[in-house]
Amino acid sequence: MAVPERVLSNHDLEAIVETSDNWIRERTGIRERRIAGEQESSASLGFAAARQALEVADLLPSEIDLIIVATSTPEHIFPSTASLIQDWLGASNAGAFDLSAACTGFIYALNLATQSILSGSIRTALVIGAETMSRVLDWEDRGTCILFGDGAGAVVLKAGDAPGGVLSSVLRSDGSGWDLLSLPTVGSKDVHLPDAGLTDANGTRAAMFKLHMNGREVFRFATKVIKECVQEALAKAELSLSEVDWIVPHQANQRIIDSAARSLGVPPEKFIVNLDRYGNTSAASIPLALCEAVADGRIQPDQTLVLVGFGGGLTWGASVVRWTGSKPVELPLWKRQRRRLVYFLARTRSRLTRTLRRIGAFLGRSQKFRRLNERLDRIPWEDDNGSKASRKQL
Secondary structure, eight states: OBOOSOEEEHHHHTTTSSOOHHHHHHHHOOOEEEOOOTTOOHHHHHHHHHHHHHHHHTOOGGGOOEEEEEOSSOSOSSSOHHHHHHHHHTOTTOEEEEEOOGGGHHHHHHHHHHHHHHTTSOSEEEEEEEEEGGGGOOTTOHHHHTTBOEEEEEEEEEOOSSSOEEEEEEEEEOGGGGGGEEOOOTTOTTTTSTTOEEEOTTOOEEETTSOEEOHHHHHHHHHHHHHHHHHHHHHHTTOOGGGOOEEEEOOSOHHHHHHHHHHHTOOGGGBOOOHHHHOBOGGGHHHHHHHHHHHTTSSOTTOEEEEEEEETTTEEEEEEEEOOOOOOOOOOHHHHHHHHHHHHHHHHHHHHHHHHHHHHHHHHHHHHHHHHHHHHHHSOEEOTTSOEEOTTTO
Protein backbone atom coordinates (compact mmCIF):
# COMPACT_ATOMS: atom_id res chain seq x y z
CA MET A 1 0.00 0.00 0.00
CA ALA A 2 1.01 3.62 -0.42
CA VAL A 3 -0.55 6.78 0.97
CA PRO A 4 0.53 10.43 0.80
CA GLU A 5 2.37 11.93 3.76
CA ARG A 6 0.05 14.92 4.09
CA VAL A 7 -2.73 14.38 6.63
CA LEU A 8 -5.91 16.47 6.46
CA SER A 9 -7.80 16.23 9.76
CA ASN A 10 -11.39 17.13 10.49
CA HIS A 11 -10.12 20.16 12.39
CA ASP A 12 -8.26 21.27 9.26
CA LEU A 13 -11.50 21.03 7.30
CA GLU A 14 -13.18 23.41 9.72
CA ALA A 15 -11.14 26.17 8.08
CA ILE A 16 -12.32 25.18 4.60
CA VAL A 17 -16.05 24.47 4.92
CA GLU A 18 -18.75 24.93 7.53
CA THR A 19 -18.31 21.72 9.51
CA SER A 20 -16.81 20.34 12.71
CA ASP A 21 -14.84 17.36 13.89
CA ASN A 22 -17.80 16.03 15.90
CA TRP A 23 -20.21 16.47 12.98
CA ILE A 24 -17.96 14.49 10.62
CA ARG A 25 -17.11 11.71 13.08
CA GLU A 26 -20.72 11.19 14.15
CA ARG A 27 -22.00 10.93 10.57
CA THR A 28 -19.10 9.14 8.86
CA GLY A 29 -16.60 7.77 11.39
CA ILE A 30 -13.77 9.63 9.63
CA ARG A 31 -11.15 11.51 11.68
CA GLU A 32 -8.59 12.27 8.97
CA ARG A 33 -7.61 11.47 5.41
CA ARG A 34 -4.47 11.64 3.23
CA ILE A 35 -4.10 14.24 0.48
CA ALA A 36 -1.70 13.87 -2.46
CA GLY A 37 1.04 16.45 -2.87
CA GLU A 38 1.86 18.30 -6.07
CA GLN A 39 4.32 15.61 -7.20
CA GLU A 40 2.01 12.70 -6.30
CA SER A 41 -0.63 11.13 -8.53
CA SER A 42 -2.64 7.96 -8.96
CA ALA A 43 0.22 6.59 -11.04
CA SER A 44 2.98 7.39 -8.54
CA LEU A 45 0.99 6.02 -5.60
CA GLY A 46 0.03 2.93 -7.61
CA PHE A 47 3.65 2.40 -8.59
CA ALA A 48 4.80 2.57 -4.96
CA ALA A 49 2.12 0.08 -3.90
CA ALA A 50 2.98 -2.21 -6.82
CA ARG A 51 6.65 -2.31 -5.82
CA GLN A 52 5.71 -3.34 -2.28
CA ALA A 53 3.33 -6.03 -3.54
CA LEU A 54 6.03 -7.52 -5.74
CA GLU A 55 8.45 -7.53 -2.80
CA VAL A 56 5.94 -9.37 -0.58
CA ALA A 57 5.34 -11.90 -3.37
CA ASP A 58 9.10 -12.05 -4.06
CA LEU A 59 8.52 -11.58 -7.79
CA LEU A 60 10.40 -9.54 -10.36
CA PRO A 61 8.48 -7.24 -12.73
CA SER A 62 9.47 -9.43 -15.68
CA GLU A 63 7.35 -12.23 -14.17
CA ILE A 64 4.11 -10.23 -14.37
CA ASP A 65 1.78 -11.06 -17.28
CA LEU A 66 -1.00 -8.53 -16.67
CA ILE A 67 -1.40 -5.23 -14.80
CA ILE A 68 -4.88 -3.86 -14.06
CA VAL A 69 -5.37 -0.51 -12.34
CA ALA A 70 -8.82 0.19 -10.94
CA THR A 71 -9.21 3.97 -10.75
CA SER A 72 -11.67 6.82 -11.19
CA THR A 73 -8.87 9.39 -11.17
CA PRO A 74 -6.38 8.21 -13.81
CA GLU A 75 -3.20 10.06 -14.65
CA HIS A 76 -4.59 10.60 -18.17
CA ILE A 77 -7.72 9.57 -20.04
CA PHE A 78 -5.15 7.76 -22.14
CA PRO A 79 -2.54 6.35 -21.99
CA SER A 80 -3.67 4.21 -19.08
CA THR A 81 -2.25 4.64 -15.61
CA ALA A 82 -1.48 0.91 -15.76
CA SER A 83 0.75 1.46 -18.80
CA LEU A 84 2.74 4.12 -16.95
CA ILE A 85 3.21 1.79 -13.98
CA GLN A 86 4.17 -1.05 -16.31
CA ASP A 87 6.88 1.15 -17.83
CA TRP A 88 8.22 2.36 -14.47
CA LEU A 89 8.34 -1.19 -13.13
CA GLY A 90 10.05 -2.52 -16.22
CA ALA A 91 7.35 -5.21 -16.56
CA SER A 92 8.28 -5.81 -20.18
CA ASN A 93 6.16 -8.97 -20.54
CA ALA A 94 2.94 -7.52 -19.16
CA GLY A 95 -0.20 -6.19 -20.77
CA ALA A 96 -1.68 -3.21 -18.93
CA PHE A 97 -4.97 -1.32 -18.82
CA ASP A 98 -7.22 0.71 -16.50
CA LEU A 99 -10.63 -0.39 -15.27
CA SER A 100 -13.39 2.02 -14.33
CA ALA A 101 -16.04 0.79 -11.88
CA ALA A 102 -15.78 3.57 -9.28
CA CYS A 103 -15.48 2.32 -5.69
CA THR A 104 -16.22 -1.27 -6.78
CA GLY A 105 -13.31 -1.16 -9.21
CA PHE A 106 -10.96 -3.30 -7.13
CA ILE A 107 -13.51 -6.15 -6.92
CA TYR A 108 -14.07 -5.98 -10.68
CA ALA A 109 -10.32 -5.96 -11.39
CA LEU A 110 -9.69 -8.82 -8.96
CA ASN A 111 -12.31 -10.97 -10.67
CA LEU A 112 -11.03 -10.13 -14.16
CA ALA A 113 -7.46 -11.08 -13.21
CA THR A 114 -8.70 -14.28 -11.56
CA GLN A 115 -10.65 -15.34 -14.63
CA SER A 116 -7.64 -14.60 -16.86
CA ILE A 117 -5.53 -16.93 -14.72
CA LEU A 118 -8.21 -19.64 -14.59
CA SER A 119 -8.55 -19.55 -18.38
CA GLY A 120 -4.84 -20.27 -18.72
CA SER A 121 -4.09 -17.12 -20.72
CA ILE A 122 -1.82 -15.74 -17.98
CA ARG A 123 -0.12 -17.01 -14.83
CA THR A 124 0.59 -13.88 -12.80
CA ALA A 125 -1.33 -10.61 -12.44
CA LEU A 126 -0.82 -7.38 -10.55
CA VAL A 127 -4.08 -5.71 -9.46
CA ILE A 128 -3.92 -2.13 -8.19
CA GLY A 129 -6.52 0.24 -6.79
CA ALA A 130 -5.21 3.82 -6.97
CA GLU A 131 -6.98 7.13 -6.44
CA THR A 132 -6.33 10.84 -5.97
CA MET A 133 -9.90 11.80 -5.16
CA SER A 134 -8.79 15.14 -3.72
CA ARG A 135 -8.22 16.36 -7.29
CA VAL A 136 -11.90 15.97 -8.26
CA LEU A 137 -13.57 17.31 -5.12
CA ASP A 138 -15.53 20.52 -4.82
CA TRP A 139 -13.96 21.86 -1.64
CA GLU A 140 -17.00 24.07 -1.05
CA ASP A 141 -19.33 21.04 -0.94
CA ARG A 142 -19.19 19.70 2.60
CA GLY A 143 -21.29 16.71 1.60
CA THR A 144 -18.39 15.27 -0.40
CA CYS A 145 -15.11 16.99 0.49
CA ILE A 146 -15.18 15.61 4.05
CA LEU A 147 -15.43 12.02 2.84
CA PHE A 148 -12.65 11.29 0.40
CA GLY A 149 -8.90 10.75 0.54
CA ASP A 150 -6.01 9.55 -1.61
CA GLY A 151 -4.03 6.32 -1.66
CA ALA A 152 -3.25 3.07 -3.44
CA GLY A 153 -3.18 -0.64 -2.67
CA ALA A 154 -1.97 -3.59 -4.72
CA VAL A 155 -2.08 -7.39 -4.68
CA VAL A 156 -0.43 -10.10 -6.74
CA LEU A 157 -2.39 -13.10 -8.04
CA LYS A 158 -0.56 -16.17 -9.26
CA ALA A 159 -1.58 -19.55 -10.66
CA GLY A 160 -0.86 -22.47 -8.35
CA ASP A 161 -1.91 -26.00 -7.48
CA ALA A 162 -2.60 -25.34 -3.79
CA PRO A 163 -6.27 -24.73 -2.90
CA GLY A 164 -7.24 -21.19 -2.04
CA GLY A 165 -7.14 -17.76 -3.59
CA VAL A 166 -10.26 -16.21 -5.07
CA LEU A 167 -13.05 -18.78 -4.66
CA SER A 168 -15.96 -16.83 -6.12
CA SER A 169 -17.05 -13.37 -7.21
CA VAL A 170 -20.30 -11.55 -7.85
CA LEU A 171 -20.42 -8.41 -10.01
CA ARG A 172 -23.53 -6.28 -10.44
CA SER A 173 -24.54 -2.95 -11.96
CA ASP A 174 -27.60 -0.70 -12.20
CA GLY A 175 -26.98 2.15 -14.62
CA SER A 176 -30.32 3.79 -13.82
CA GLY A 177 -28.61 5.24 -10.75
CA TRP A 178 -25.88 6.94 -12.78
CA ASP A 179 -26.75 10.40 -11.43
CA LEU A 180 -26.50 9.44 -7.74
CA LEU A 181 -22.70 9.32 -7.77
CA SER A 182 -20.86 10.64 -10.79
CA LEU A 183 -17.93 12.61 -12.15
CA PRO A 184 -18.79 14.36 -15.43
CA THR A 185 -15.71 14.70 -17.61
CA VAL A 186 -14.46 15.42 -21.15
CA GLY A 187 -16.77 12.93 -22.86
CA SER A 188 -19.94 14.44 -21.41
CA LYS A 189 -22.52 15.77 -23.85
CA ASP A 190 -22.75 18.93 -21.73
CA VAL A 191 -19.05 19.78 -21.78
CA HIS A 192 -19.46 22.29 -24.61
CA LEU A 193 -22.15 24.32 -22.84
CA PRO A 194 -21.24 27.67 -21.21
CA ASP A 195 -22.57 26.42 -17.87
CA ALA A 196 -21.29 22.87 -18.36
CA GLY A 197 -22.19 20.33 -15.73
CA LEU A 198 -24.49 17.51 -14.76
CA THR A 199 -28.10 17.81 -13.64
CA ASP A 200 -29.41 14.89 -11.60
CA ALA A 201 -32.97 13.64 -11.16
CA ASN A 202 -33.57 16.21 -8.40
CA GLY A 203 -32.48 19.08 -10.62
CA THR A 204 -29.22 19.58 -8.72
CA ARG A 205 -26.44 21.02 -10.85
CA ALA A 206 -22.90 19.67 -10.45
CA ALA A 207 -19.72 21.22 -11.77
CA MET A 208 -17.94 19.58 -14.67
CA PHE A 209 -14.87 17.55 -13.61
CA LYS A 210 -16.03 17.52 -9.96
CA LEU A 211 -17.49 14.61 -8.02
CA HIS A 212 -21.23 14.78 -7.39
CA MET A 213 -23.10 12.58 -4.91
CA ASN A 214 -26.59 12.17 -3.54
CA GLY A 215 -25.48 10.93 -0.15
CA ARG A 216 -28.89 9.87 1.16
CA GLU A 217 -29.69 7.71 -1.88
CA VAL A 218 -26.20 6.19 -2.02
CA PHE A 219 -26.55 5.24 1.65
CA ARG A 220 -29.85 3.47 0.97
CA PHE A 221 -28.41 1.67 -2.03
CA ALA A 222 -25.28 0.51 -0.19
CA THR A 223 -27.06 -0.84 2.88
CA LYS A 224 -29.37 -2.85 0.63
CA VAL A 225 -26.85 -4.46 -1.74
CA ILE A 226 -24.06 -5.42 0.69
CA LYS A 227 -26.05 -8.21 2.34
CA GLU A 228 -27.35 -9.55 -0.97
CA CYS A 229 -24.01 -9.77 -2.78
CA VAL A 230 -22.12 -11.16 0.25
CA GLN A 231 -24.65 -13.95 0.59
CA GLU A 232 -24.63 -14.64 -3.15
CA ALA A 233 -20.82 -14.79 -3.30
CA LEU A 234 -20.73 -17.20 -0.33
CA ALA A 235 -23.37 -19.41 -1.96
CA LYS A 236 -21.26 -19.59 -5.13
CA ALA A 237 -18.27 -20.63 -3.02
CA GLU A 238 -20.45 -23.15 -1.15
CA LEU A 239 -19.62 -21.55 2.17
CA SER A 240 -21.71 -20.17 5.03
CA LEU A 241 -21.31 -16.86 6.81
CA SER A 242 -20.17 -18.71 9.93
CA GLU A 243 -17.10 -19.94 8.01
CA VAL A 244 -15.95 -16.38 7.22
CA ASP A 245 -13.13 -15.03 9.36
CA TRP A 246 -13.10 -11.44 8.10
CA ILE A 247 -15.20 -9.12 5.96
CA VAL A 248 -13.25 -6.36 4.20
CA PRO A 249 -15.76 -3.74 3.02
CA HIS A 250 -15.33 -0.65 0.91
CA GLN A 251 -14.51 2.09 3.41
CA ALA A 252 -17.25 4.57 2.59
CA ASN A 253 -19.04 5.36 5.84
CA GLN A 254 -19.02 3.77 9.30
CA ARG A 255 -22.81 3.88 9.43
CA ILE A 256 -23.00 1.81 6.24
CA ILE A 257 -20.59 -0.75 7.69
CA ASP A 258 -22.55 -0.92 10.97
CA SER A 259 -25.80 -1.37 9.05
CA ALA A 260 -24.24 -4.18 6.99
CA ALA A 261 -23.13 -5.95 10.18
CA ARG A 262 -26.65 -5.79 11.59
CA SER A 263 -28.30 -7.01 8.39
CA LEU A 264 -25.85 -9.92 8.07
CA GLY A 265 -26.15 -10.76 11.75
CA VAL A 266 -22.40 -10.70 12.41
CA PRO A 267 -20.48 -8.74 15.07
CA PRO A 268 -18.96 -5.45 13.90
CA GLU A 269 -15.56 -6.75 15.04
CA LYS A 270 -15.57 -9.13 12.07
CA PHE A 271 -15.32 -6.13 9.71
CA ILE A 272 -11.85 -4.77 8.94
CA VAL A 273 -12.08 -0.98 9.10
CA ASN A 274 -9.49 1.78 8.69
CA LEU A 275 -11.95 4.41 7.47
CA ASP A 276 -11.19 6.69 10.42
CA ARG A 277 -7.61 7.32 9.21
CA TYR A 278 -7.97 7.34 5.43
CA GLY A 279 -11.56 8.24 4.59
CA ASN A 280 -13.13 6.96 1.40
CA THR A 281 -10.31 6.18 -1.04
CA SER A 282 -12.68 4.71 -3.65
CA ALA A 283 -11.07 1.79 -5.56
CA ALA A 284 -8.07 1.86 -3.20
CA SER A 285 -10.05 1.39 0.02
CA ILE A 286 -10.37 -2.41 0.05
CA PRO A 287 -6.70 -3.17 -0.73
CA LEU A 288 -5.59 -0.52 1.82
CA ALA A 289 -7.65 -2.20 4.56
CA LEU A 290 -6.48 -5.64 3.39
CA CYS A 291 -2.80 -4.64 3.48
CA GLU A 292 -3.00 -3.20 6.99
CA ALA A 293 -4.81 -6.27 8.34
CA VAL A 294 -2.19 -8.57 6.82
CA ALA A 295 0.67 -6.46 8.14
CA ASP A 296 -0.66 -6.34 11.72
CA GLY A 297 -1.34 -10.08 11.79
CA ARG A 298 -5.14 -10.11 11.88
CA ILE A 299 -5.37 -11.91 8.53
CA GLN A 300 -3.63 -15.27 8.62
CA PRO A 301 -3.02 -17.96 5.94
CA ASP A 302 -6.00 -20.23 5.23
CA GLN A 303 -8.49 -17.75 6.66
CA THR A 304 -11.62 -16.99 4.63
CA LEU A 305 -12.34 -13.38 3.68
CA VAL A 306 -15.19 -11.63 1.94
CA LEU A 307 -14.28 -8.45 0.06
CA VAL A 308 -17.32 -6.31 -0.75
CA GLY A 309 -17.56 -3.02 -2.61
CA PHE A 310 -20.18 -0.60 -3.94
CA GLY A 311 -20.07 2.70 -5.77
CA GLY A 312 -20.91 4.80 -8.80
CA GLY A 313 -22.42 3.15 -11.81
CA LEU A 314 -24.21 2.10 -9.77
CA THR A 315 -21.95 -0.90 -9.25
CA TRP A 316 -21.45 -3.41 -6.49
CA GLY A 317 -19.76 -6.75 -6.00
CA ALA A 318 -18.11 -9.22 -3.63
CA SER A 319 -15.31 -11.78 -3.72
CA VAL A 320 -14.73 -14.72 -1.40
CA VAL A 321 -11.02 -15.28 -0.82
CA ARG A 322 -9.12 -18.05 0.96
CA TRP A 323 -6.02 -16.14 2.01
CA THR A 324 -2.81 -17.70 0.75
CA GLY A 325 -0.62 -14.61 0.81
CA SER A 326 2.32 -13.96 3.08
CA LYS A 327 3.02 -11.28 5.64
CA PRO A 328 5.49 -8.58 4.54
CA VAL A 329 9.05 -9.50 5.49
CA GLU A 330 12.41 -7.81 5.08
CA LEU A 331 14.06 -9.15 1.93
CA PRO A 332 17.75 -10.10 1.98
CA LEU A 333 20.12 -7.30 1.04
CA TRP A 334 21.05 -8.84 -2.31
CA LYS A 335 17.40 -9.10 -3.34
CA ARG A 336 16.74 -5.48 -2.37
CA GLN A 337 19.75 -4.35 -4.36
CA ARG A 338 18.66 -6.44 -7.34
CA ARG A 339 15.24 -4.80 -7.27
CA ARG A 340 16.75 -1.32 -7.10
CA LEU A 341 18.85 -2.20 -10.12
CA VAL A 342 15.79 -3.53 -11.99
CA TYR A 343 13.85 -0.28 -11.39
CA PHE A 344 16.87 1.86 -12.24
CA LEU A 345 17.35 -0.02 -15.51
CA ALA A 346 13.63 0.27 -16.25
CA ARG A 347 13.72 4.06 -15.87
CA THR A 348 16.94 4.28 -17.89
CA ARG A 349 15.52 2.11 -20.67
CA SER A 350 12.35 4.19 -20.74
CA ARG A 351 14.25 7.48 -21.01
CA LEU A 352 16.60 6.05 -23.63
CA THR A 353 13.69 4.71 -25.68
CA ARG A 354 11.95 8.09 -25.64
CA THR A 355 15.20 9.84 -26.59
CA LEU A 356 15.84 7.46 -29.48
CA ARG A 357 12.24 7.90 -30.61
CA ARG A 358 12.71 11.68 -30.73
CA ILE A 359 16.00 11.31 -32.58
CA GLY A 360 14.35 8.95 -35.05
CA ALA A 361 11.51 11.40 -35.57
CA PHE A 362 13.99 14.23 -36.15
CA LEU A 363 16.02 12.16 -38.61
CA GLY A 364 12.84 11.09 -40.34
CA ARG A 365 11.81 14.71 -40.78
CA SER A 366 15.30 15.55 -42.04
CA GLN A 367 15.11 12.79 -44.65
CA LYS A 368 11.68 14.03 -45.75
CA PHE A 369 13.01 17.57 -46.16
CA ARG A 370 16.02 16.29 -48.12
CA ARG A 371 13.81 14.28 -50.48
CA LEU A 372 11.52 17.30 -50.88
CA ASN A 373 14.48 19.50 -51.78
CA GLU A 374 15.70 16.93 -54.30
CA ARG A 375 12.29 16.90 -55.95
CA LEU A 376 12.17 20.70 -56.02
CA ASP A 377 15.62 20.75 -57.61
CA ARG A 378 14.35 18.57 -60.48
CA ILE A 379 11.39 20.79 -61.25
CA PRO A 380 12.01 23.24 -64.14
CA TRP A 381 11.37 26.82 -63.13
CA GLU A 382 10.93 29.90 -65.31
CA ASP A 383 13.09 32.97 -64.79
CA ASP A 384 11.99 36.56 -65.40
CA ASN A 385 12.83 36.23 -69.11
CA GLY A 386 10.70 33.09 -69.56
CA SER A 387 13.70 30.75 -69.77
CA LYS A 388 13.39 27.43 -67.93
CA ALA A 389 16.07 26.37 -65.51
CA SER A 390 16.47 24.30 -62.38
CA ARG A 391 16.10 25.86 -58.95
CA LYS A 392 19.86 25.72 -58.35
CA GLN A 393 20.55 27.48 -61.65
CA LEU A 394 18.06 30.17 -60.79
